[in-house]
Amino acid sequence: MATPRLRTRKLSEPTIARLPVYQRIAEGWLARGLSRIDSKQIGELAGVTATTVRRDLAGLGSLGTRGAGYSVSILSERIGEALGHDLRYDVVVVGMGNLGRALVNSANFLIRGAQLVALYDSDPSVVGTEIAGHVVKSIDEPIVPATVGVICVPADAAQAVSDRLVAADIHALLNFAPQVVSVPLGTAVHYVDFSIELQILMYHLNNGTGPLGGGVLHSLGIAAVNPARVP
Amino acid sequence: MATPRLRTRKLSEPTIARLPVYQRIAEGWLARGLSRIDSKQIGELAGVTATTVRRDLAGLGSLGTRGAGYSVSILSERIGEALGHDLRYDVVVVGMGNLGRALVNSANFLIRGAQLVALYDSDPSVVGTEIAGHVVKSIDEPIVPATVGVICVPADAAQAVSDRLVAADIHALLNFAPQVVSVPLGTAVHYVDFSIELQILMYHLNNGTGPLGGGVLHSLGIAAVNPARVP
DNA sequence: GGATGTGAAGTAGTTCACAGCC
DNA sequence: GGCTGTGAACTACTTCACATCC
Numbered sequence: 001m002a003t004p005r006l007r008t009r010k011l012s013e014p015t016i017a018r019l020p021v022y023q024r025i026a027e028g029w030l031a032r033g034l035s036r037i038d039s040k041q042i043g044e045l046a047g048v049t050a051t052t053v054r055r056d057l058a059g060l061g062s063l064g065t066r067g068a069g070y071s072v073s074i075l076s077e078r079i080g081e082a083l084g085h086d087l088r089y090d091v092v093v094v095g096m097g098n099l100g101r102a103l104v105n106s107a108n109f110l111i112r113g114a115q116l117v118a119l120y121d122s123d124p125s126v127v128g129t130e131i132a133g134h135v136v137k138s139i140d141e142p143i144v145p146a147t148v149g150v151i152c153v154p155a156d157a158a159q160a161v162s163d164r165l166v167a168a169d170i171h172a173l174l175n176f177a178p179q180v181v182s183v184p185l186g187t188a189v190h191y192v193d194f195s196i197e198l199q200i201l202m203y204h205l206n207n208g209t210g211p212l213g214g215g216v217l218h219s220l221g222i223a224a225v226n227p228a229r230v231p
Numbered sequence: 232m233a234t235p236r237l238r239t240r241k242l243s244e245p246t247i248a249r250l251p252v253y254q255r256i257a258e259g260w261l262a263r264g265l266s267r268i269d270s271k272q273i274g275e276l277a278g279v280t281a282t283t284v285r286r287d288l289a290g291l292g293s294l295g296t297r298g299a300g301y302s303v304s305i306l307s308e309r310i311g312e313a314l315g316h317d318l319r320y321d322v323v324v325v326g327m328g329n330l331g332r333a334l335v336n337s338a339n340f341l342i343r344g345a346q347l348v349a350l351y352d353s354d355p356s357v358v359g360t361e362i363a364g365h366v367v368k369s370i371d372e373p374i375v376p377a378t379v380g381v382i383c384v385p386a387d388a389a390q391a392v393s394d395r396l397v398a399a400d401i402h403a404l405l406n407f408a409p410q411v412v413s414v415p416l417g418t419a420v421h422y423v424d425f426s427i428e429l430q431i432l433m434y435h436l437n438n439g440t441g442p443l444g445g446g447v448l449h450s451l452g453i454a455a456v457n458p459a460r461v462p
Numbered sequence: 463g464g465a466t467g468t469g470a471a472g473t474a475g476t477t478c479a480c481a482g483c484c
Numbered sequence: 485g486g487c488t489g490t491g492a493a494c495t496a497c498t499t500c501a502c503a504t505c506c
Contacts, residue, residue, distance in 0.1 A: 014497070016434055020427040025411050038465065045411050047420075050465095051499055058467055066466040066505045083430050084437045091429075098336050102329035108386070108409040109425045113433075148432065155339070172436045174428060178339040180256050180276050189278075190432045192423070194340045196251040197405060198322075199314050201379065201421045202344070203247055205403045206315045245475070269487065281487095282477055289489055297483045297488040 011082065015056045019079050021046050022053065026076040038069030085112040092144060092170070094161050095152035096121040096136055099176055103152065104132040118144045122157070143168035155179035162189075242313065246287045250310050252277050253284065257307040269300030316343040323375060323401070325392050326383035327352040327367055330407055334383065335363040349375045353388070374399035386410035393420075 011019070025045045029037055039050040039057070046053070057063060057070070060078050064070045080086070091114050093100055100119070103109045110116055120139045121127055127138045139161070143149075149165035151158055151173060158177035165173060171187045178193050242250070256276045260268055270281040270288070277284070288294060288301070291309050295301045311317070322345050324331055331350070334340045341347055351370045352358055358369045370392070374380075380396035382389055382404060389408035396404060402418045409424050 010438075012497070016431060020424070020430050021411065021422070024409060024424070024427075028411060040465085045413065049499070052497090054466060055468085055498080062467075064466050067464045068506070069465065083434050085430070087433070087437060089433060098329070098333035102333040103425060105329050106425065109429070111426050112430065114426075114429055147436070148429065172432055174432060178255060180252065180259060182276065188432060188435055190428055191252070192425070192428055193251070193255070194334060194337065194423070195342050195345075196255075197421055197423055198340070198345055198379065199251050199316070199343065200247060201403050201405060201419060202318070202320060203314050204419055205378070206318060207241075243475070271487085280477070283475090285488060286476080286490085293489075295488050298486045299484065300487065 011056075011059050015059060016083075018046060018048065018052075018056055019083060022056070023076050023079040023083075026070075026072040026079070029072045030076065035072060036069050037072050037075070039064075042070075080112065083112075088113045088115060089147035090115050090117040090145070091148045091150060092116075092118045092120065092146040092165075093150040093152060094120040094139065094165070095154075095157075095176075096123075096126050096131060097152060097154075100150075100152035101131060103150065103176075104134075114148070117146055122153075139164070143170070146170055148172045148174060151175045151177050151181075153177055242287075242290050246290060247314075249277060249279065249283075249287055250314060253287070254307050254310040254314075257301075257303040257310070260303045261307065266303060267300050268303050268306070270295075273301075311343065314343075319344045319346060320378035321346050321348040321376070322379045322381060323347075323349045323351065323377045323396075324381040324383060325351045325370065325396070326385075326388075327354075327357050327362060328383060328385075331381075331383035332362060334381065334407075335365075345379070348377055353384075370395070374401070377401055379403045379405060382406045382408050382412075384408055 022042055025042055026037065029035075039053040042053045043050040054064075057075070060082050063074055063078050091110065093104055093116065096119055100121075104116060104119065116132065116134065119131055119134045119136045120141070120143070121136050122139045124138075127136050129136055143164060145168070147170070149168075149170040149172070151161050151165070153161050155177050156179075158175060158179040159181050162173060162175070162181040162183060166183055166187055173181075173183065173187065173189045175181060175189055175191050176193075178195065180191070181189060183189055253273055256273055257268065260266075270284040274281040274284045285295075288306070291313050294305055294309050322341065324335055324347065327350055331352075335347060335350065347363065347365065350362055350365045350367045351372070351374070352367050353370045355369075358367050360367055374395060376399070378401070380399075380401040380403070382392050382396070384392050386408050387410075389406060389410040390412050393404060393406070393412040393414060397414055397418055404412075404414065404418065404420045406412060406420055406422050407424075409426060411422070412420060414420055
């Protein structure tokens with residue numbers, strides 16, 4: 001295996017999930033022309049405590065200024081480096097139904113180094129059409145080399161697609177199908193399941209639990225419960 | 232505040248995120264005609280240890296059989312009860328772009344008690360059209376009463392939509408816009424951000440970290456790294 | 463003065479190891 | 485025999501409190 005890039009000290013799992021959120025917040029302030037932010041403000045927007053924010057950011061090195069908070073541009077940049085945004089990687093998407101189309105047409109999906117290289121579908125009426133600048137290939141054609149495979153097919157086809165992607169030497173899968181798939185050791189599968197999101201949200205609503213009295217802080221689903229209105 | 236429904240002992244945050252995954256696995260086995268599963272098998276598919284599975288499930292009461300594992304039908308049912316699937320709730324979706332359409336047309340989004348009651352958009356050419364059996368209303372019309380509001384609009388419109396939903400007394404938001412929004416105390420916001428998913432997946436790939444040697448276990452994004460091939 | 467960065471303390475979650483039961 | 489369910493040990497994460505520096 002190639003030496004993993006040592007970008008920073010090792011970051012904890014919860015920290016990694018929060019960093020992209022802090023970055024989003026920093027970008028939002030930058031877009032509104034604000035130049036500095038402090039840990040308390042980030043915490044309120046992200047739904048975590050100011051101490052947690054400082055600890056997370058301290059893991060990236062000393063990027064704040066005592067007494068004056070953080071520069072939003074430096075913050076955004078340093079988080080980007082820590083998460084490896086400067087690395088380029090290729091993405092293939094399988095399944096050009098509503099969701100697949102929504103993803104590849106979304107301005108927000110393919111950013112930060114992600115590059116779309118091919119689209120696949122099994123429907124003959126879709127194969128050959130052009131979507132987001134790519135001619136859709138048949139799933140029976142060879143899978144082009146890529147780093148990440150995105151699965152947007154119905155549940156009953158997810159395992160077969162997963163197998164094909166793994167066979168094509170793709171070892172990072174983002175699975176939008178409501179189906180748990182089996183992959184060999186060494187392949188990472190990340191699941192995104194909308195109905196699970198709804199379920200978690202409803203659980204907290206029904207039980208009135210969660211940090212900060214009603215909110216949810218959850219992984220990629222971060223929930224801010226009482227963000228102060230930003231200036 | 233009304234008494235929260237005491238369905239079980241309180242479940243921990245990580246447990247709540249994993250239960251829907253176990254349920255998915257149980258349903259998959261049920262669909263294939265298998266009737267029993269053990270904690271080791273669930274763990275391999277979900278990307279967690281067998282002990283974690285047993286602890287999570289023990290929180291729902293004694294639903295396994297010593298020496299013989301769990302009945303997949305009982306498992307699915309009990310998890311459903313614990314998460315409150317028998318409760319009905321109403322959902323409104325704002326933003327009928329690619330993603331909004333994908334969601335409301337997805338078989339998998341609205342299940343387990345979720346009921347779509349209204350769709351909104353700001354584009355005059357979309358307002359009045361029918362999508363998924365609902366006539367799209369203008370965002371300027373009053374928001375109908377609902378429990379959950381789903382935000383599928385561009386980032387720059389997310390805060391305004393959030394404000395409108397909160398003003399309409401909706402206190403649970405599922406936000407697909409790549410934008411952190413401010414809400415009053417007592418409102419839960421759950422974020423789903425595709426590019427953040429990709430970022431987290433890439434971080435683990437670049438660093439070779441994660442449980443079980445390369446995999447990712449993450450919240451709703453659970454990642455199974457080495458699930459054994461199921462029978 | 464004011465906010466960061468960090469040892470120390472506290473809390474929560476996971477894993478171990480095994481008793482209990484089918 | 486085999487797998488669940490759980491006290492006990494361990495690990496990880498968060499929060500407190502404050503020294504540090506701009």
